[in-house]
Amino acid sequence: MEAANKLLAPTPIQYLETLPGGQEVFIKRDDLLGFSFGGNKCRIGAEFLEDMRRQGADFMVSYGSRRSNLNRVVASMCKSQGIPCLIISSEEDGEQDGFNAALVDFMGAGRVFCKKDSVAGTVGNTLQALRSQGHKPYYIYGDAHGMGNEETARSAYRKAYREIRLWQEHAQAEFEAIFLASGTGMTQGGLLAGKRQQHGREKIIGISVAREAGPGAAAVRRYAGEGEEEVCFEADYRCGGYGRYDGEIEGVIQRMMERHGIALDPVYTGKAYAGMLRWLERYGEGMKKVLFIHTGGLPLYFDYLNGRMGVGR
Amino acid sequence: MEAANKLLAPTPIQYLETLPGGQEVFIKRDDLLGFSFGGNKCRIGAEFLEDMRRQGADFMVSYGSRRSNLNRVVASMCKSQGIPCLIISSEEDGEQDGFNAALVDFMGAGRVFCKKDSVAGTVGNTLQALRSQGHKPYYIYGDAHGMGNEETARSAYRKAYREIRLWQEHAQAEFEAIFLASGTGMTQGGLLAGKRQQHGREKIIGISVAREAGPGAAAVRRYAGEGEEEVCFEADYRCGGYGRYDGEIEGVIQRMMERHGIALDPVYTGKAYAGMLRWLERYGEGMKKVLFIHTGGLPLYFDYLNGRMGVGR
Numbered sequence: 001m002e003a004a005n006k007l008l009a010p011t012p013i014q015y016l017e018t019l020p021g022g023q024e025v026f027i028k029r030d031d032l033l034g035f036s037f038g039g040n041k042c043r044i045g046a047e048f049l050e051d052m053r054r055q056g057a058d059f060m061v062s063y064g065s066r067r068s069n070l071n072r073v074v075a076s077m078c079k080s081q082g083i084p085c086l087i088i089s090s091e092e093d094g095e096q097d098g099f100n101a102a103l104v105d106f107m108g109a110g111r112v113f114c115k116k117d118s119v120a121g122t123v124g125n126t127l128q129a130l131r132s133q134g135h136k137p138y139y140i141y142g143d144a145h146g147m148g149n150e151e152t153a154r155s156a157y158r159k160a161y162r163e164i165r166l167w168q169e170h171a172q173a174e175f176e177a178i179f180l181a182s183g184t185g186m187t188q189g190g191l192l193a194g195k196r197q198q199h200g201r202e203k204i205i206g207i208s209v210a211r212e213a214g215p216g217a218a219a220v221r222r223y224a225g226e227g228e229e230e231v232c233f234e235a236d237y238r239c240g241g242y243g244r245y246d247g248e249i250e251g252v253i254q255r256m257m258e259r260h261g262i263a264l265d266p267v268y269t270g271k272a273y274a275g276m277l278r279w280l281e282r283y284g285e286g287m288k289k290v291l292f293i294h295t296g297g298l299p300l301y302f303d304y305l306n307g308r309m310g311v312g313r
Numbered sequence: 314m315e316a317a318n319k320l321l322a323p324t325p326i327q328y329l330e331t332l333p334g335g336q337e338v339f340i341k342r343d344d345l346l347g348f349s350f351g352g353n354k355c356r357i358g359a360e361f362l363e364d365m366r367r368q369g370a371d372f373m374v375s376y377g378s379r380r381s382n383l384n385r386v387v388a389s390m391c392k393s394q395g396i397p398c399l400i401i402s403s404e405e406d407g408e409q410d411g412f413n414a415a416l417v418d419f420m421g422a423g424r425v426f427c428k429k430d431s432v433a434g435t436v437g438n439t440l441q442a443l444r445s446q447g448h449k450p451y452y453i454y455g456d457a458h459g460m461g462n463e464e465t466a467r468s469a470y471r472k473a474y475r476e477i478r479l480w481q482e483h484a485q486a487e488f489e490a491i492f493l494a495s496g497t498g499m500t501q502g503g504l505l506a507g508k509r510q511q512h513g514r515e516k517i518i519g520i521s522v523a524r525e526a527g528p529g530a531a532a533v534r535r536y537a538g539e540g541e542e543e544v545c546f547e548a549d550y551r552c553g554g555y556g557r558y559d560g561e562i563e564g565v566i567q568r569m570m571e572r573h574g575i576a577l578d579p580v581y582t583g584k585a586y587a588g589m590l591r592w593l594e595r596y597g598e599g600m601k602k603v604l605f606i607h608t609g610g611l612p613l614y615f616d617y618l619n620g621r622m623g624v625g626r
Contacts, residue, residue, distance in 0.1 A: 012322060012347065032345050034325065035574035079571045099615065102622055107571060258392045258420065261348035302412065302615040309415055311624055 010163040013291065016260060023280055023287045026175070027262070028164065031269075031296040036076035036103070039296015040187045043156040045073040048140045049081065051152040057138035059130050060085040063123060063146070065092065067243065067267055069297050070184075072100040074140065075109035085109040086130075088123060090116040095243070098306075099299035120144045150223050153186040154193050161194025164291065173289055175202045179279070180293040181272035182206025182220060182233060183242075187295060189223020196227035202291075207275035208235040209268050210242035237275030243267050249274045253304070265300035323476040326604065329573060336593055337602045339488070340575070341477065344582075344609040349389035349416070352609015353500045356469035358386040361453045362394065364465040370451035372443050373398040376436060376459070378405065380556065380580055382610045383497075385413040387453065388422035398422040399443075401436060403429040408556070411619075412612035433457045463536050466499040467506050474507025477604065486602055488515045492592070493606040494585035495519025495533060495546060496555075500608060502536020509540035515604075520588035521548040522581050523555035550588030556580050562587045566617070578613035 011032055016025045033042040052060065060078045062085070064071045071087045078085035087109050104111065114122035124144035130137040142148025168174055182188045188206040195204060208216045213235040220231045239246055245266035252274040253264045264270035276292060284290070324345055329338045346355040365373060373391045375398070377384045384400045391398035400422050417424065427435035437457035443450040455461025481487055495501045501519040508517060521529045526548040533544045552559055558579035566583040569575050577583035589605060597603070 009325060014347070029347055032347050034327070034342055034345050036570075037576070076570070076574045080574060099618060102618055103570075106567070106618075106621075254419070257349075257389070257416075261389045261393060263350070298611075299615075302612075305412060305415055305419075306619070306624065308419075311619065 010166075013164070013167045016292070019277070019280060019284075021280055021284055021287075023284055024289045026289065026291045028291060028293045030160070031263070031294040031298060033296070036073050037296065037298040039069050039073070039298070040157070040293070041070040041073040041296065043160060044153055044186055045070065045077050047152050047156045048074065048138075048149075049077050049083070051149070052083075052138040055136075055138060057136045058083070059135040059137040061088065061123070061126060061130070061137050061139045062086070063088045063119065063139075063141065065089060065242070066095050066097055066101045067300060067303075069100060069268070069300070070140075071109075072103045072107075072299065075104040075107040078109065079107040084135075086112060086126060088112045088114060088119070088126060090114055090119055092116070092242075098303035100303075103299065120146070150189070150225060153184075154190045154223050154225055157187050157190025158194040158197065159190075161191050161200070162198060165194075165198050165200060175289050175291045176287045177203040177205055177284075177290045178293065179205050179207060179272065179276040179290060181209050181268040181295055182216065183209050183211070183268065185216070185219035185221075185223040187293075188220045188231075188233070189225070189227070192220070192224035192227030192231065194227070196224075203232055205232045205234060205276075205279065207272040207279070208233060208238050209271050210238065211235065212238075234275060234279060237271065237278055239271060245271060252277065253301075262294065263298060263301040264294075265297045266304055267300050268297045269294060323479075326477070326480045329605070332590070332593060332597075334593055334597055334600075336597055336600045339602065339604045341604060341606045343473070344576070344607040344611060346609070349386050350609065350611040352382050352386070352611070353470070353606070354383040354386040354609065356473060357466055357499055358383065358390050360465050360469045361387065361451075361462075362390050362396070364462070365396075365451040368449075368451060370449045371396070372448040372450040374401065374436070374439060374443070374450050374452045375399070376401045376432065376452075376454065378402060378555070379408050379410055379414045380613060380616075382413060382581070382613070383453075384422075385416045385612065388417040388420040391422065392420040397448075399425060399439060401425045401427060401432070401439060403427055403432055405429070405555075411616035413616075416612065433459070463502070463538060466497075467503045467536050467538055470500050470503025471507040471510065472503075474504050474513070475511060478507075478511050478513060488602050488604045489600045490516040490518055490597075490603045491606065492518050492520060492585065492589040492603060494522050494581040494608050495529065496522050496524070496581065498529070498532035498534075498536045500606070501533045501544075501546070502538070502540070505533070505537035505540030505544065507540070509537075516545055518545045518547060518589075518592065520585040520592070521546060521551050522584050523551065524548065525551075547588060547592060550584065550591055552584060558584060565590065566614075575607065576611060576614040577607075578610045579617055580613050581610045582607060 011029045013028045016027045031038045062074045127137050191204045217231045217233040249270050253270040324342045326341045329340045344351045375387045440450050504517045530544045530546040565587040566577045
């Protein structure tokens, strides 16, 4: 499997900076995973494709926003393995295609659009149509309502958590908290499951990039499975919702590139890093070491640069 | 040093594909170096900054085209270390700024433009002006004519060659040839020096991305130093010169993303990979294993996508 070949090695954990509050920040470089611009969705997508193969399915169906990193990775992995792929996206007000959507197109995946309140119906109809054409489709979220495939998604960051644990043992260091951008809940849920399984002690703090506290925490809990008792989902730093950002987030993105040569984007990782900084100001007194997981999304950084350069699309 | 912190680990060497002629192609992922989008210029830039520090200089001066990866990396490393930086570029006919130039701007480096036939004069005047302002400038190429700092540049890929040698010993495999995009000659020269020093036996084949055979080979020879006796600089696949590309190169870029989730760009790595394929068709009979060095240049891939998407700048 070509994709897996490029994903074998654990990603580095690097010291990044010490904050005014005294906390040392480390960063896990999942942005350096070597397939289709990296990111958390490489790990998760690889699990979906493996599960699909186990089930003997022959047609991939995914769902997400036009800016979704998952859909870019899934379309790319499917292309590399000769698996046909359809991407369903809900039409958001005024949301435009960026590099992720362009890459979905260039990888030859089909795209289907629907209204936000008719996702389940569109997924159901799509799967039915594929079956009637003789295909055995695989929907990454499970059933048409997006339920039932939590274990597959969870397994990706349950494994990644192991890398974090081993690093700490090797470095004889303990992170008091792990921060990450939290959207679908798959990544945070997997980390929580890994923590429970491997008796970790860190707080695992998801910075919401979109959802409000209630539904966001519920999604994480669902993906966490056995790790569900303790869900820290912080919805105070959403900046008004999915894809929205302000000067503070832009400042964090600029500063990260200036100081560390690392690209963050305004939709996920930049928002999450900015949220982490605020969270630590409020609650982080006495914390010594924290880890930020860079969950990738490089094409979104270049979308952002296009915007800054006044390049229309 | 922040940059070095992110550059410590050797980059992976991965099996990529087997060509119709039977050659197995492996790829060294220098595109995954974790500072400012990676690439060979991370290794080379780090050597320049280290040399600058040894000399006690306080102002960085670099030179290159608007699309130069080196200038993007140097501007970024300087910013991260608080070193002021000036980038001199010659004005090529119709050459436009892309993401690399934008990143130079965002990193706060100054930019100076000159005609192609007045580079040495512009460099000399710039260095003189900085000295008269009380600075001790460092010009990465040496003197105003670009001579004298070959050893610093060479050391980067002399070290990287060691990684390749160790990998072969560990894998009990031998590459018959190492291919790479060859422009300034710094990377190929360093590899040749490493090969000589470490008694390697591979052919090291630079695919010219710009220069004709004579001046190109001379540049490589200069950077190769002790490894200079054997320079393989292939100028047959230049596609008309720097920055030019055709449908064959575009096909290689598309296919690499489709099959392997790896981004090549039309200016350097895509042109070099296409050239390697042609070279192997002509001369590669009987070769079993070859290595392609992915020398990075990710921002140029997104420039290329902007072009494909019809996004003007």
